[in-house]
Amino acid sequence: MPDRRAQTAGAVITRFAPSPTGPFQVGGVRSALFNYLYARQHKGKYILRCEDTDPVRSKKEYEDYFLEVFAWLGLEHDEYCRQSERGLLYGTYLNDLLSAGKAYISKEEPKKEGERAEVVRFKNPNKVVSFHDEILGDISVDTTDLGDFVIARDMQSPLYHFTVVVDDFEMGITHVIRGKEHVANTPRQILIQEAIGATRPIYAHLPLILSQDRKKLSKRDPNVTPALTYRDNGYLPEALLNFMALTGWNPGGEQEVFTKEELIKLFSLERVQRSDGIFNSEKLEWLNKEHIRRLSKEKLTAHIETHLPSGTKDLPGYSREMLSRIVPVIAERITHFGEVTLMANDGELDFYFKAPVYPKEKLFWKEDRDAVKLLNRLNVVADLIGRIHDAEFTQEQIKSAVWDYAETEGRGQVLWPMRYALSGKDRSPDPFQLAAILEKKETLERLKNAAAIIGKG
C-alpha cells in the first residue's frame, strides 16, 4: 500500500471558508470557484470550512444554505469541517502562545454589551510585514498601528484571525485564495503564523465584485442577492459559474462560453484581474441563454416544466407531449427559466393549450377592413392546409402550402389573420410554427372558428 502522505506531499490544498451568518451571497461563489478550480487543476484538495466561531451570529440554517448552494453548483469539496468543533486544538495553541509570552491575558474595561473584562491579546512585535501576493504583487505593511490585538475572548472563545491561522496550518493549506477585503488582515495573520511557527501559505487576493453602484457586495447590503435565488429563478449552475469565472479573470482568447471542465483546464492565477469589477447581470443573462442552448431536449423540457405554474398545467389541452413541441419556441424566448413562469402567468402560453378568445376586429390586417376578403382568405388558408397529410404536417410543409397564396394575396393580409386565429395574440411565433405545434385538427378548428366570427358580422 502506497504512502498517502508521500503522494500528497507538495500537492496543492485550497480552502473556502464561509461563515454561516446569513444566506450565502452570489459574490462569494467566485472565491469558492477559484479555490475549487485551482485545486482540481493541480489534482490537489479542496476543503470547505465552516467558520462558525461566533456563537451568536452563526446559525445552522445558514450553514445548510451554503451547503445547498455548493451542491447545486457542483463545487464538491474533498473535506468539510466546522471550527466550532475544533476548540481543543485552538486551546492548545493559545496555551502555547501564553506560556511563550507571545500572548497575554489583558484586563479590560468593557465598552459594549457582551464585552469581557478579560481577553487574550497577541503581543505585537511591532514590525514591518512583507508578503508576496500572486495577483497583487509585493505588499508590505507596518503592523505597529495594529497594537496588541485581541485573538480570543477567553480560552474557549478564539477569534477569527487566530482560528484561520491555526486551521490553515493544521490542514496544510498551500494556497489562500480569497477576496481582497482580506489583504489588510494578512499582515496580522502572518504575525500569528510566525508566533505559532506555522509555514506561510501562498496568497492570492481576488479583486472584489462590486454592485452596480460600485459598492462591495456585502451581506448587509440589501441589493445583494442570496445565491439560491439564482437557482430558484432558473439560472443554470454552469452559467453562473461561467459568469463568475469571467468577472475578474479571462483566459485570453475570444471564447466566452465555458464548461466547468474547460475552466478547470484553463484557470490561472496569473490572469486574474487586479482591479475590482462590477456584477454585470446582463452578461449573466446572455451567458445563461448560451448555456440553455447547449442543454439537451430532455433537460430543457424538465426545466421548463418545473417552472410552469399549475394553472397552466391544468389547462384542458395540456400534455407532456404538447409541452415538448412548445419547448423550442419557449427556449428561444427566455434568458432564464423564471421567465417561463412570468410568461405563463401573463397568459402568453395559454393559447397552446386552449382555443384563444379575441375581438374579431383583431383579425384584420392593419387598415384593411374588408370582411368578405378576410373571410375568403381564412377559408383558402384552411383549405390549403387541409390538404396536407397528417404525417407531413410540419412547419416547412405548411409554409410551402400557404406561401404562394400569401405572396399573391399580400403577406400581411394572409399571414396576420392566420396567426391571429391560431394565437389570439398581437405577438407570437410565426403561423407556420404555430400550426405545426397545434397540429392539423386544432389548426383547422381555430381557422374555422375565426371564419365563423367574421361570417357572423
Added chain:
RNA sequence: GGCUCUAUCGUCUAACGGUUAGGACGAAAGCUUCUCAAGCUUUAAAUCCGGGUUCGAUUCCCGGUAGAGUCACCA
C-alpha cells in the same frame, strides 16, 4: 482621516514598448416570412490627468486625481 490596493469603450476585458487600441455584453440602425423571438450585417463608444524614461508609451517611473478595501471582544 491612517494604512493598503486599483485605474483601457456604460459593463466584462485583449493588447507581456511599435496595432487603424481587438473581442464580448448592452445600445442604436438595417436585413430576414405578418407580429414577436432568434439570426445576420453595420454603427456609436475607451487608454483618468500631468510630468518624466525612450526613436517610440495603454504598457516602465514619479506626482496628482478618482474609486475601492480595511481600520471590532464579526468573519
